[in-house]
Amino acid sequence: MIGLGPNPYVRMSKQEFGNECKICNRPFTVFRWNPGAGARFKKTEICNTCAKIKGVCQTCLLDLEYGLPVQVRDAALGRKSQAPSSDINKQYYIQNLEAQMADSPDGSSSFDSEVANRAGREMLKGIARSDPYYKRNRPHICSFFVKGECKRGGECPFRHEIPKEGALAKQNIVDRYYGKNDPVAKKILREQAESKGMKAPEDKSITTLLFLGLPTTTESEVRASLVGACPFVKPIEIKGITIVETSHCAFINFKQRQLAESVAEALSAQGGIEVGGKKAKVVWGRARPQKGKVPATSTPSGEASASGPAVTTESS
Structure with missing residues (x-):
């Protein structure tokens, strides 16, 4: 001691x-x-x-x-x-x-x-x-x-x-x-x-995390896995979850940026999140560039965001 x-x-x-x-x-x-x-x-x-x-x-x-x-x-x-x-x-x-x-x-x-x-x-x-x-x-x-x-x-x-x-x-x-x-x-x-490459983006408007490498799953299963891995998250604090089956990923949008940062830090410490018995990678989303600008990275096919604007992945 x-x-x-x-x-x-x-x-x-x-x-x-x-x-x-x-x-x-x-x-x-x-x-x-x-x-x-x-x-x-x-x-x-x-x-x-x-x-x-x-x-x-x-x-x-x-x-x-x-x-x-x-x-x-x-x-x-x-x-x-x-x-x-x-x-x-x-x-x-x-x-x-x-x-x-x-x-x-x-x-x-x-x-x-x-x-x-x-x-x-x-x-x-x-x-x-x-x-x-x-x-x-x-x-x-x-x-x-x-x-x-x-x-x-x-x-x-x-x-x-x-x-x-x-x-x-x-x-x-x-x-x-x-x-x-x-x-x-x-x-x-x-x-x-x-x-681990999970530095929070400078843009404070980004409140989206991306789960990569998901098995075939549902929105309720992803939500339950998230609340189970991060008990401090209340279901009502999750703004929306959008699953892209073709890319085996999911966009999780939170109502507050501070909560998104806390979830990112907790899941980074846990080495990802387990959904349906499979460990998925967690990365920050990135705001879509404005019209007329060439995006730096491409997003998974069929991407969508629960808050409306799409995001691209920020690699770790």
């Missing part, structure tokens, strides 16, 4: 019911320790039950197996979080899971026994850190130094640095736990998709 630091003989303090869990808001036993010289004191942020449900660290909330954000892991493995967000339903859900874990021989939840996507697991192994990243244990930035008011100099226990502005500076522990709107996860998924 990276949060413990390089010292195998780290000393911890234990405080029963020392704080409330930041996820379920129930009191839990808090552990506090210093990872090593130059590091800040760290403590557990969520209870043991919530950590087991998601299979994450109680301190950094990263996946225990790969050391990656929950959103990256769930996108690669096609997992869907069943945990409710409302207080009453959350308490009932956690109580049921605690009973299940008490009955299981190893004390784990059913979440750990899901069959994972093989391509997704390979992707996770490829981007997981092979060496510990102890910079995560550094002290926080001194707020007085940022204001130009710190007078402690070298004795200040906080870092004297100017913070970098951006999306990565706005992280939320609840969003990280549930795997929603995590800026770190979005950055990892975007870089992974771009490395």
Whole structure:
């Protein structure tokens, strides 16, 4: 565990019911320790039950197996979080899971026994850190130094640095736990998709993805496969699906560009999408050139788009 630091003989303090869990808001036993010289004191942020449900660290909330954000892991493995967000339903859900874990021989939840996507697991192994990243244990930035008011100099226990502005500076522990709107996860998924030739087009009006190499299938089967591979997609968010049987491809048009990007990143992490028992390739669509211009690439015969304008494929 990276949060413990390089010292195998780290000393911890234990405080029963020392704080409330930041996820379920129930009191839990808090552990506090210093990872090593130059590091800040760290403590557990969520209870043991919530950590087991998601299979994450109680301190950094990263996946225990790969050391990656929950959103990256769930996108690669096609997992869907069943945990409710409302207080009453959350308490009932956690109580049921605690009973299940008490009955299981190893004390784990059913979440750990899901069959994972093989391509997704390979992707996770490829981007997981092979060496510990102890910079995560550094002290926080001194707020007085940022204001130009710190007078402690070298004795200040906080870092004297100017913070970098951006999306990565706005992280939320609840969003990280549930795997929603995590800026770190979005950055990892975007870089992974771009490395596989799935860079999002500059034209923000393009909201179409193209599935290539499909078997004989139907619109409902493609829709079900998409929702199954990307559980965060709601059927009503799909604007339309057009299947071109002669070219064994399908055009999937979404209502929002952001959703199309999220689907592209998730399917890229999974190595494509499985439809009818066959793995299909996923690429971005490309807007049809205006009249009078020669298109750079040709489209599959019989192409069509659910939104009206046709698209061409953007090879990966």
